[in-house]
Amino acid sequence: MEEKSGEYKKGLWSEEEDRILMDYVRKHGKGKWNRIPKVTGLKRCGKSCRLRWLNYLNPGVKRGGFSDQEDDLIIRLHNLLGNRWSLIAGRVPGRTDNQVKNHWNTHLSKKLGIKNHKNKPAASSSQSHHSIPKCRDDATSSGTGSQEMESWFWQCCNNNDLHFNLHTPTTVNVLELLDHDMSLDFVSHAL
DNA sequence: AACCATTACAACCGCACAACT
């Protein structure tokens, strides 16, 4: 994975570069980003191409400001998940992790009076007083476990009390709950 | 109009990890 510095251009992308990258993705699909400079002659490293596509050129990316609903959802998901931007972004349709992260750091952290982005996620607080239901096997192999988790989750939501420790095994439960059971609708209503 | 400070967002960097050879 040799990408010598100096061989590739840095900084903002030009329209021409965007067009070349779009053409490549149209023809070859996503992936194998490191081939792009070789195939297209684009003076950008694969990593940069991937990022440009994911955060800007991808038609699924929503542009423009964040709505109040999105803000609210992000705040609550951040409260739940901490700085897990990709997870948060995965539940905010049309938004990328980079967008969410930037939006948090420039708007929401100020709005909430959070000092800086090195803030530890609330979720990583060592005081986790919650008994989170047991997980994977229970939750995924039987409806009961899943229901138990959902019920527990709702309880936390109702108490506006979403501080779990991300580094405990129970985190897995939370994330799995999100992945398995919680469509955006569920999350946005729950949170 | 010119300068400086702040804001918002795009992009880069370093690291980790999974897949592949």
Next chain:
DNA sequence: GAGTTGTGCGGTTGTAATGGT
């Protein structure tokens, strides 16, 4: 099993745009 490659993630930096003086 070891090395290489490709990808993803979070933190950080760079820069254009905007606002204030």
